[in-house]
Each structure stands twice: as structure tokens, then as C-alpha cells.
Amino acid sequence: MAIGVKVMKRPSDEVSYIRATLKGMALTFKHMFQARVTMEYPEAKSTDDWRIATRWRGTHRMMTDEQGRSKCVACGLCPQVCPANCIKLVPGEDEKGHRYPLIYEIDEFRCVFCGYCQEVCPEEAIHVGVHYENAEYSRDRFVYDLERLQAQTHPVSTLWDPADPRGQ
Amino acid sequence: MSPLEKGFLLLAVVKMIAVFSMVMVGVALLTLMERKVAGWMQNRPGPNRVGPMGILQPAADGIKNFIKEETRPVSANSFLFLLAPALSFIPAVMLIAVIPLAAPLPVDFDTVLPLIGRVAYHGLMPIAVADLPIGFVFILAFSSLGVYGIALAGWSSNSKYSLIGGLRASAQLISYEVAMGLSLIPLLLISGNASFSDIIARQQQGLWFIMPLFLSFFVFLISGFAETNRLPFDLPEAESELVAGYHAEYSAMKFSLFMIAEYAHIVTVAAMVATLFFGGWDIPFTHWDERGGLLQTIVTHGFFFAKMFFWIFFVMWIRWTLPRFRYDQLMAVGWKILLPLSLGYIMVIAIAIQVIEHGFGWTDPRAEGLSLFVLNLVLGWLVFWVLDSGRVVRGIAPRARSAAASGRGN
């Protein structure tokens, strides 16, 4: 025997081949008549025992105020914290001295969905969303601009709360 | 050419086209069935998107395979690379040609057809493309041809995985071919003829060969699995070790041909088990099916199909139950169990037939079958008792155990 071959000690007296095979076949046959557990996705998006987590971090959503403007004050924290460097922010200032984003774009392909942007935002403006159906026909559709981020309607992620670690 | 010869040829062509298209469609549907059965056994619904209940899935797969890009490795031997899928496909499909699919149909016509002139046929038409007197030998010969396709595919792809797959396939098929051929000798001893029609006729007079020749059936079934290259014998493809084994470098329709060959092999093995051990198209407990007629042909074909279908299902059932063998275990099963078992069985059956026919003088097929059946009960129990308790396929366990025992002694 070659050196270093691991030798398994198996209970060779209790070994069974034919009985074990028949047992296995009985088991697989039984399974053919059991209930299917598949959730058939496009028709059913959640079942009684499964739904998407509220802390799911998907594509972003920009919150708006009552006048429909984005809540973002262009503080620059989210592009600063973003580990993937995928937020493009050009700040602007109106005549009253209110800062707002001139350009606010998120490249969802480069995003790693860490959720830091939502955590860091002082205005609770940018959020990661509970959303996963993002198919598009072209790559450039994945750079979401401000308008698009504001137009999203899906629920936003509830981030991890140290006071309530299990999210209940 | 005489009208009779023309009639024979015409019927042969018609049967050929019918059987070929049936096999092709059947194989396509089998791929669906396989995935459905796999799904059901794993509490999944299986493919159900294309068409009602997923029934059009094979069509979608077929179209996909036709429009996919054909790739060819630069360093592959292009002629053999092209030849290999054909070589594995053709024998697989040809096998079904000699198996009688139903009771012979009485045909009687004498007409003048356009272009070919006067054609005539009188008498029973066997429902097999070619009812060869050596059908049995034909099957053994052609089923071993399939290995050339696989071995060539592995070699000509010029890839290490393919090569290993091809080598494994040749070794495996050659080993199991021996056991397969030998396991059927007792069957020839009883039926005394190598033509499928006679084998079926003999089973109609006596018992289905599953009863008097149970161990033959056992060995044949296992080697049949090995011949189809399916789990638990799919060492040639072994996706966890060899990517996809001998067809790793193939794409599109060439890959499909290997797939079709595999499923055609399943059909053949199932049809052979049904024919050789379960009476073929015979309907048990009645002689109505032997009288001949259109209705009889249709009903017996239904019976044949049901038997075949069960064994096709069985092949899939096993696939989704058992894991793959280790290679040395595979060889051990082939050479150390199946081969001696079938050799010994030939001796026992030959002696038993001699004793029964000449010692006791029971030449009636049924009495002979029953006495062999009793013998098989004893033998089968013995063989299973030995096999089951792991006294044969031990691997390295006994050495480990004796080492442990000596360790205790010190």
C-alpha cells in the first residue's frame, strides 16, 4: 500500500449491499409520492414558511420629501463610505443655500450591497431596498440616476439594529 | 425482383422508418422523463415550464442543441473527433432493430403500387425490423461496438479528462461485456436457440425466464447498467472527477448524439430485459395472444411496452438512488463477482438441465421451469446471503480489522 493512504475502519460485519440498495430504492420511491416542496418562483414569491427577509439589501431607493424633492443634502458621506466606490455625487447649492445633488448616480453593477450608504446617511435619504427583480436588456440601464432612484417604490431594508439583533 | 421480394423490402422499410422514428421520439421523451423522475424523487416538480407539464421541454432542448455553436479543440484529431459521436450513436440505435416488439401480424396483400410495381406478402410478419435467427448474437456484437465511439471520443479530443473517461469506458465495457455474455448462456441452454422469437416462444410454453434463471437476470441487469454507462456505473463521465469524461470537449449536436446514444442504450437494455426475462410481448396466463391478428399485435405491443417502460423507469430509479462506484470496486464487482458467478451458474444450470431432462425425464417446459425455479430460490438466497453481508466486496476493511485485532492482542 502506498505510504500515507488513509485507511478507513468500517464496520465490515454489518455491511450490507443488497438490503441497503433495496432500502434506498424504497426510500426514493416513497419520495415520488410526497408533497413537492418547490416554491414556483414567478407565480409564487413567498410561501407560508418562506418570505424575503426584511433586512435584504437590494437595489437602492432615494427617499423624497413632501414636495417630491430628494432628501439628499449632498453631504458626500455615502460616496465617501462606499467600499465599491460606485456612487457618483456632484453637489449643488440653490440661492437659499440649500445643498442638493446635481448628479447622483449609483452603478448597481459595482455595488456590493453592503448597505453602508444607508447607514451613514444623515438625512435617511438613500436606502438599500428589499427588491431583487432587476433584469434589464442592456448594461447601461444598471447605472441608476437620481430620477430613477426616486421613482423606486419597493420597501426599504431595515438595517441591523444592535438593540434588536434578531429583527423581531 | 419478384413481387414477394419487393413486398418484403417494402415492409422492412416501413418498419425501419416506424421503429427509428419511435425510438428517436421516445428517446427525446425519455430525457424529459428522467428529469421528471429525478424531480419527483427529490420532492421537486421537475421541468414544467415549456408546454403543459413541460412536455415540450425535449423540443426546446433539441432546438437549443441545433443552434448552439459547434466547438472543436484545435489539437483534436478532426476526423476521429467527428466520427466518434456517430460511432456511438449508430450501434445504439441499431440494437433495437432485432427485438420483437409485438406478436407477429398476419399480412396478406398483392397489389400494384405506383413506381415500384407489383408487391405481395403472405403470412406472418414479425414486428421487428429484422427478425434475425442470430438476433441475440447481433445484440452482443453491436452493444460492444458502442465502446469504440466512446474510446475514440476520449482519445481524439486530446484532453486529459476525455482520455481518462475513454479509457475507463473501454475497461469497464470490456469487463462487463464478458459477464453479460456469459450470464445469458444459461438462457440459450434452455431455449436452445439464439433468435428472439424462439426465446419468447419458449417462455410462452414454460415460465418467464426470470423465474428459472433468476441469477442470470441479476447478473444481466447489473452488466446492463454498466453497458449503458449510467449511475452507479457512470465512471466514464464521472462529472465530479472528470468534468464530463469522454464528451467533455463536445458541444451542440455532437454532444446530443452521445446523449441520444445513452438513452437509446437504456431503451435497448430495458427491451432486452423485458424480452429475455419477462416473456417479451407475451401476456401471461393466456394463449389468446398467440393466435395472431391485428388486435393481438396491438395488445401485445402494449404489454411489451409496459414491461420495457418499467425497466426504463427502473434504470432511472437506480440512478437517483445509488451513488457512483469507486473504480477499483467497479472492477472488483465485474471480475470477482459477476464473472465467477455467471460461470458457476452456467455449470449449475447445465447440470440441472441434464439431470431434469435425462435423470427425471421431465421434458415439459413448465415442469422443467418450475424445478429450475426451486433450484434458483436456493441459489439466489445463498448468493444474496454471501453478497449482502459484505463477505466479498470488502476493499481494505479486513486488513484494517486484523490490524486492529493484533493491536488489541498486544
Ligand code: SF4
Ligand atoms: S450598498 Fe455599499 S457598495 Fe452599494 S452603494 Fe451603498 S455603500 Fe456603496
Ligand code: SF4
Ligand atoms: S449620505 Fe445621504 S445626504 Fe449625504 S450625499 Fe449620500 S444620500 Fe445625500
